[in-house]
Amino acid sequence: MATKSLKKQGKEIANSNKQLEILSNGIFKSGELPTFKNKISETNQFPLKAKKLEILQVNVGYMCNQVCEHCHVDAGPDRKEIMTRETMQQIIDVIKTTGAHTLDLTGGAPEMNPNFRWFVEEASKVGVKDFIVRSNLTIIRANKKYYDLPDFFKKHNIHVVSSMPHWTRGKTDKQRGEGVFDMSIKALQELNDRGYGMPESNLKLDLVYNPSGAFLPGDQATMEKDFKKALMEDFGISFHNLFAITNLPIARFLDYLIASENYEDYMYALVEAYNPAAVENVMCTNTLSVSWDGYLFDCDFNQMLELPVNSKSKHISEYKEELLEGRNIVISQHCYGCTAGAGSSCQGVVA
Amino acid sequence: MNKTYYDPADLKKFGKISEWNQELGDKFFDYYGKVFEEGHLSAREKSLIALAVAHTEQCPYCIDAYTKDGLQRGITKEEMMEALHVGAAIKSGATLVHGVQMMNKVNKLDG
Numbered sequence: 001m002a003t004k005s006l007k008k009q010g011k012e013i014a015n016s017n018k019q020l021e022i023l024s025n026g027i028f029k030s031g032e033l034p035t036f037k038n039k040i041s042e043t044n045q046f047p048l049k050a051k052k053l054e055i056l057q058v059n060v061g062y063m064c065n066q067v068c069e070h071c072h073v074d075a076g077p078d079r080k081e082i083m084t085r086e087t088m089q090q091i092i093d094v095i096k097t098t099g100a101h102t103l104d105l106t107g108g109a110p111e112m113n114p115n116f117r118w119f120v121e122e123a124s125k126v127g128v129k130d131f132i133v134r135s136n137l138t139i140i141r142a143n144k145k146y147y148d149l150p151d152f153f154k155k156h157n158i159h160v161v162s163s164m165p166h167w168t169r170g171k172t173d174k175q176r177g178e179g180v181f182d183m184s185i186k187a188l189q190e191l192n193d194r195g196y197g198m199p200e201s202n203l204k205l206d207l208v209y210n211p212s213g214a215f216l217p218g219d220q221a222t223m224e225k226d227f228k229k230a231l232m233e234d235f236g237i238s239f240h241n242l243f244a245i246t247n248l249p250i251a252r253f254l255d256y257l258i259a260s261e262n263y264e265d266y267m268y269a270l271v272e273a274y275n276p277a278a279v280e281n282v283m284c285t286n287t288l289s290v291s292w293d294g295y296l297f298d299c300d301f302n303q304m305l306e307l308p309v310n311s312k313s314k315h316i317s318e319y320k321e322e323l324l325e326g327r328n329i330v331i332s333q334h335c336y337g338c339t340a341g342a343g344s345s346c347q348g349v350v351a
Numbered sequence: 352m353n354k355t356y357y358d359p360a361d362l363k364k365f366g367k368i369s370e371w372n373q374e375l376g377d378k379f380f381d382y383y384g385k386v387f388e389e390g391h392l393s394a395r396e397k398s399l400i401a402l403a404v405a406h407t408e409q410c411p412y413c414i415d416a417y418t419k420d421g422l423q424r425g426i427t428k429e430e431m432m433e434a435l436h437v438g439a440a441i442k443s444g445a446t447l448v449h450g451v452q453m454m455n456k457v458n459k460l461d462g
Contacts, residue, residue, distance in 0.1 A: 213422065215422045216423055226424075
């Protein structure tokens with residue numbers, strides 16, 4: 001398993017332009033498969049337009065204690081992109097003025113940002129309805145200075161959303177690294193001890209499942225049932241909801257698809273599973289993604305592909321809701337990942 | 352003309368069999384879809400049965416399809432292999448149980 005990001009390895013595919021080139025050439029250029037633009041045009045859904053902002057997703061930095069095989073952020077310990085307190089303050093100022101009901105912190109491992117706790121404390125004073133932190137779980141056990149995170153989350157009524165690719169050690173460690181499963185189980189038990197994820201508890205603990213290879217996720221409700229049964233039987237662990245997320249063909253997952261000669265089959269599978277009903281509710285229509293340096297994107301994936309919002313308001317410091325609402329969403333072939341089957345978003349299925 | 356009997360790309364064209372007989376094709380695919388729905392057996396259990404039978408039938412299309420189906424359902428490779436052994440055990444058992452017929456015949460002719 002790699003211990004360095006693609007960027008650190010100096011791989012050409014770490015470059016977002018290279019990724020966009022791959023996604024626009026080959027089977028899409030030859031017309032063997034329709035481009036996403038042509039596909040959504042068939043059902044008069046082009047251009048995709050942003051509706052009212054509901055979710056502000058903030059990527060506080062690409063540094064992570066893990067180097068997961070399929071990470072779309074290409075995150076890892078060697079990534080140095082970290083949000084400053086100044087940018088965080090600008091975000092807090094914006095939250096005060098928007099009607100967004102959800103603030104969603106992601107990374108990397110957001111907890112590794114030195115200003116993470118300050119940001120959570122300040123942002124929670126603003127009073128968003130749902131304050132999510134996407135925690136990879138292992139960070140809680142990675143170092144003594146993080147041991148109190150479950151208490152910190154509880155104090156600020158944080159909604160914890162964590163990745164858990166499978167209920168078995170073998171499949172989890174293959175995707176996320178040696179020892180990740182055991183540490184994740186321990187972290188989940190600690191969260192349960194604080195009341196997180198318990199039935200009837202207001203301390204929300206949700207898990208994210210994404211496939212460990214070149215295949216699409218199964219039915220979300222069935223997977224949730226299987227996860228709940230196994231985690232309860234084997235470890236006495238409870239959680240609330242499971243979000244099944246499709247792997248999008250960018251960054252490390254794209255690199256994996258190409259190296260394993262699965263790229264074309266995977267794109268076929270996504271296109272064949274295309275669902276116009278999922279396009280209706282795709283997350284970019286109600287979400288804005290803010291990068292570590294304060295720039296605005298339609299989603300975290302576009303952020304990684306360096307496709308900025310199609311609006312005059314491009315940075316959090318010049319945020320203007322009226323310029324962003326109704327904007328045309330920037331699309332490419334990776335968007336098929338969010339419209340396959342029951343659809344996929346950071347909140348799970350959408351159709 | 353193909354140089355091999357099987358082409359993985361043909362699996363995607365399975366639906367085309369209806370083009371030469373719409374009525375029977377439709378009936379088959381309706382039936383097929385219904386069989387794999389959640390019933391007294393879970394869709395997961397049915398997927399494992401299908402995987403085992405795919406091997407005993409030695410159908411490469413079905414092996415591809417139900418291996419992928421199993422992965423999508425979170426079925427582990429250990430569970431898949433165990434299911435295959437069930438199919439293999441029945442296959443070998445079916446061979447060996449005919450040994451009784453052989454023994455009967457030997458006993459009758461040369462007893």
